[in-house]
Amino acid sequence: MDNGLPCSLLIASDGLDSALARMLEIIRVPETTVEVVSDSGEGAQKCGQIFGSVCAKMGNGAWTVEIIPAEIQPPPRTPAGGSGNRIRFGTEEITNWGDAANLVVAFNEQVLLGRIELDALAHDAIVLLENMWKTHADETIQKEWEGGLEKIRAAGYYKIVEVPMEEECLKIVDDARRGKNMFALGLLTCIYDRDVELVKAQIAHQFRKKGKDIYERNVELMELGYKWASKNLDFRIDVPTVRSDVPKVVMNGNEAIGMGAIAAGMQLCAMYPITPATSASHYLGEAYDKFGGVVHQAEDEIAAVGVAIGASYAGKVAFTITSGPGLSLKQEFIGLAVMLEVPLVVVDVQRGGPSTGLPTKAEQSDLMAAMFGQHGDAPHVVMAPATIEECFHIMVTARRIAETFRTTVIVLSDANLATGVQPFPRPKLDTRWLQTPLNLTPWPENKPPYDWDEQTGLSQRVIPGQPGGEFAATGLSHTSWSKVAYDPESHQQGCQMRSRKLAVLQQALQPPEIYGVDSGDLPVVGSGSPKGTIEEVVDRALAEYGDLLLVGWGSTKGAIEEAVDRARAEGLSVSSIHLSFLSPLPPGLEMIFCRFDRVMTVEINYSDEPDDPYISEENRRYSQLAFLLRAQTLVDVDCWSRVPGQPLRPGEILNAVRQRLRTGVMV
Amino acid sequence: MTHYGQSLLGCGMIDDRHFEMEDYQGTIARWCPGCGDHSILTAMQRLLEEEQLKPENTVFVSGIGCSSRFPHYMKTYGFHGLHGRALPVATGIKLERPELHLFVAMGDGDCCSIGASHWLHATRYNMDMLAVLLDNNMYGLTKGQTSPTTPQKFPSNTQPSGTYLRALNPISATLGVTNASFVAQTAEWIPPHLFETLKVAYRHKGFSFVRILQRCPVYTASIFEEAVRDPDLIELLIHDDGVWVKDLDQIYGHTFYHDPRDLNTARALAEPSDRLRLGIFYRNEDVPVYEEIRRLPSYTADERVRTLNQELDRYAV
Incomplete structure (x- = not known):
């Protein structure tokens, strides 16, 4: 026990000879990153989802990201077809x-x-690799294996462990393609x-729509993987957990949006299937x-x-x-909602664009479309959640703003965010978030x-059922009486x-919180109500x-703030702010910007680099927030942006x- | 003008308001003189009076086009939205407020062209509303372009040498859609038939689709001219369960006894013939309505918060 080996591991290692137990290398790390990757249909995603949830439930901080090919069943054994977590x-x-x-x-x-190509x-990663391909009946596959391993060995100093997943799984199931994921889960466990027990409970949750026999077989496979690992692997990795008194929940961003919508009292979600938004519905x-x-x-997005x-x-x-293509189709209606002043919440789970683009991959390139995609002048609110937790709460805020x-x-x-999983403090629900019964009193x-x-410009909303309030809402230019009016004064x-x-709304917002500031003891802007003018707060x-x-x-947000931490540890004077409101932008921005030599947005959308061919100060296309x-x-404001999908x-x-900071290349 | 006592209503007292036709009249209609829409507006206001619908519980939804000005001329709630998109808006209203009396006014460009997919799916949803297609066979507001229902060879500003394609038949099209539950045709120049048809359609529970043949004095006056002048070119579909107007057969001698439950005959009757057929082609009271299929029990805020807390338990760390 003095080597920090957790008890349960010792119990599980029961039957191993003590010599092997002594040889176990325990790697203790503050954090680590695991990937499970398979062909589509082999279930690596389910394995990763269960493992991620278990880590979160055990008290680890966690963030999971799905690795998704665009097709449901891409060709097997191809570098681009990998699916996982x-x-x-x-x-x-x-x-x-x-x-x-x-x-x-x-x-x-x-x-x-x-994955290596990406x-x-x-460079020193541990690789647990299914080795059935080495002795596969098909010689082409054997050759691919040999060539593949050569490339893999050349790419880094990986510790490669061959695992006979197929062989092992066939002890329990006829089709190992349907079992390896749980075997892999056992390895990781x-x-x-x-x-x-937590792993088993999570398997039960994941397969709740399937029968008991499926659950039992999956548990058996997981245990088989566990057993194989405890016999054959000479290392364990320990990522200590910390007990926290804060109750937490763990879910993905689309679930959080769905749950947030319920918490916000929204009782109708009208949608048309599109990736990656659909899982919320x-x-x-x-x-x-x-x-x-x-x-x-x-019947369609419109x-x-x-x-x-x-x-x-x-x-x-x-x-x-x-998602993106659907947002384009909805634009005319969004303009109408603005014109009619009908409260509306539109969630756009962005993916790579333009056009069909990268349907399953993350991008932040719909900002301009969201803000300016409607014809005419259609001022409205644009917000962006930065975390899974915010996916939940933003729905409550969005409904409130839409209505007010x-x-x-x-x-x-x-x-x-849609497919990422992260634990966060359990929301404290409030019945006031829900909508009150319809007010049908006379107007x-x-x-x-x-x-x-x-x-x-604010006004009270009148709804059908209110006697005396009868009016025809119209997308035509209208007076306060909703009478069609083409005269200059009315339209103005x-x-x-x-x-x-x-x-x-802008005046009611707080200046953004500044992350990474030199004055450690001073209050961070944005926490609580600012005392004094914005300038004094800044x-x-x-x-x-x-x-x-x-x-x-x-x-x-998380990646930027981690980069700030690491830059500051290197002695660089770098801070960051993260904007929740894009329209209207929060107050204090110019004042904050002026305190820095340079300001640069970091975004996942396209921008020209200053030293790209043909790019000059005059024609450089900036990223969207910039x-x-x-x-x-x-x-x-400068920008650094990429579109890696x-x-x-x-x-x-x-x-x-x-x-x-080194080259000083700023436009 | 009928007045209601606001305080009485607020106290839940009996609502004994009686509505006259003028109680349903909004702003003065600005359609061209001689436009068929005027007569449709009058018939609709008469219908609301006959049914004594409360203006505040009545909603007219429209798209864009001459006929889609309809909500402005009604003194009810109205929604004058986007070209072709009246039906999705009506669907949303009905889903959330099934108790409202819902009317949808569309033109032929609205319904049969830019919004055609909504027409198809609204028929399939079969929500309880009265949808009228004010069909003048032409784009009027944009000044004389061919519409899907423009007769072949009829010239327009976009097809000056004559419309190339055969006209789309809205009655056959609707009858071809799964869950169609009420399909009728009438003409604005025969006000009693128009009114009776609207009344029967309104009383049908489900998606009542009524195509109203409508003259446009500017662009398509000649299309219906002969039929207006010559009753011999009209054939009335009659049935005890259909539209019946006293003495109308004195003028229109051609009648056909058609049982609106008979879908096959309805489809055959919808095909083009020498005469315009007016009346109910099809009616089926047994098709489920979407808002009832999707109706769920309502829960109080406390109940919902409790359930959501249970839901969060499932995701608890």
Whole structure:
């Protein structure tokens, strides 16, 4: 026990000769990254999901990311067809998927090569590799194996362990393709000394729609993997857990959005199937029955938003969930909702674009489309959750803003958050988040349906069923009485009133919190209500001027902040802010920017690099948030952005920081 | 003008308001003089009066086009939305507020062209609403372009040498959709038939689709001219369960006794013939309505929070 070997491991090792037990190398690390990767259909994702949830439930910080090919059944044994999961977990909170995997379980050498090509493995990673291909009846496959292993060995100093997964699984099942994932789960359970009962419970949850025999066979396979690992592997990895008194829940971003919608009292989700948004509606389709809600699968994306608007017009706040191509299709209706001042929540789980683009991969390139995709002037709110936890709470905020301001709120999530799993403090629910019963009291005489407050543009919502409130909502330019009006004054006033609401919301927002500041003892901007003017608050938070401020939005927060931590550890003067509101932008930005020599956004969308061919100061296309910030603040905001079809890694952000600070290349 | 006592309503007292036709009249209609839409508007206001629908519980949804100005001219709730997209909005309203009386007014461009997929699916959803297709065989508001229902060879601004394709038949099309539950055709120039058809359609529980042949004095006056002048070109579909107007057969001698439950005959009757057929082609009261299929028990806020807490338990670390 003095080597830190957890008890359960010793019990599980029962029967091993003591010599082997003594030879066990226990690697204790504060955090580690594991990947499980297989051909599609072999279930590596389920294995990874269960393992990630177990880690979180045991008290580790965790962040998981799905590795997804675009096709349901891509050709087997191809580098691009790999499907699986990355799980980064540690003693402390984990906020992003990290840089490279320390251990990989691969079901064939080709999918492993795919990961190596993407630079996903640490140079000293441990590789557990299915070796059935070595002696495969098909000589071509044998040759592929030999060639593949050569490449793998040349690519890094990996510790390669061949695992006879097929052979082992065939002891229990006829088709090992349907069993290896649970065998792999058993390997990981043993290596990381996971709580076996918890693993079993999670298997039961994952296969809750299947029969008991499926559960039992899966447990058997998991135990088989566990046994194999305890006999044959001479190392274990220990990632200590910390007890926390804060109750936590663990789920993926789309589940969090679905649950957040329920918590926000939204009882209608109108949608049309699209990746990667759809799984939120899968969750709701199952859960809504218990809450009296409906997932309406419409005939198309346009109808889906139309149904949501109809329901909201009728007095509820409905939402629609989509991804990029669907957002494009919904734009005309979103403009109508803004014009009619019907509260509406649109969730866009972003994927790579343009066009069909990268359907299963993360990108942040819908910001401009979300903000300006409607024709005419259609001011509305755009928000972005940065974590799984925020995916939950943003739905409550979105509904509240949509209703209070009679406007559209577009929530920009992305594929990274949608399928990523992270534990977070259990939300404390509040019945006030839910909608009160419809108010059908008579509408006062002589009160127009758009009873705009001249100062704020705000007005009370009138809904069908209220006697005396009858009016025809119209997408035509209209007066406060909703009368069609083409005269200059009416159109000017309508545009002004709809726009004014954003300014009112902006004034209610807090300046963003600054991450990584030199003045450790000073309050961080944004925590609690600011005392004094925004300038005074910024003054207090930033004692000294910094060299570089990173600005991000959405799912990149964890990676950016980790890069800031690492840069600061190297002595670089780097801080970051992360924006939840993109429209309106929060107050204080220009003031904060002016405290830094340089400001640079970090985003997953395309931008020209300053030293690219043909690129000049005049024609450089900036990343989307940078474009907005330059326009809004008149500060010379730089950007560093990539479109890798995957989340950004803290290491590459750090490299960009070092490079920018070293070369000083700023436009 | 009928008045209601606000305080009385608030106290849950009996609502004894009686509505006259003018109680349903919104702003003055701005359609062209001689436009068939005027007569449809009047018939609709008469229907609301006859049914004594509460204005506040009545919603007219429309798309874009001449006919889609309809909600502005009704003194009820109205939703004048996007071209072709009236039906999705109506679907959303009905899903959340099934108690509202819902009417949808669409033109032929709206319903049969840009919004055709919604028409097909709304038929399949079979939600309880009255959808009227104000079919003037032409795009009017955009000034005379061929629509899907423009007769072949009829010239338009986009097809000046004559419309190339045969016209789409909205009755056959609707009858071909699974779950079609009410399909009728009438003409605005025969107000009693128009009114009776709307009334029967309104009383049908489900998606009532009524195509109203409608003259456009500017662009398609000639299309219906002969049928307006010559009753011999009209054939009334009659049945005890159909539309019956007293003495109408005195003018329109051609009648056909058609049982609206007979789908096959309905489909045959929908095919083009020498005469315009008016009446109920098909009616089936047994098709389930979507808002009832999807209706769920309602839960209080406390109940929902309790259930959500149980849900969170499943995800607890």
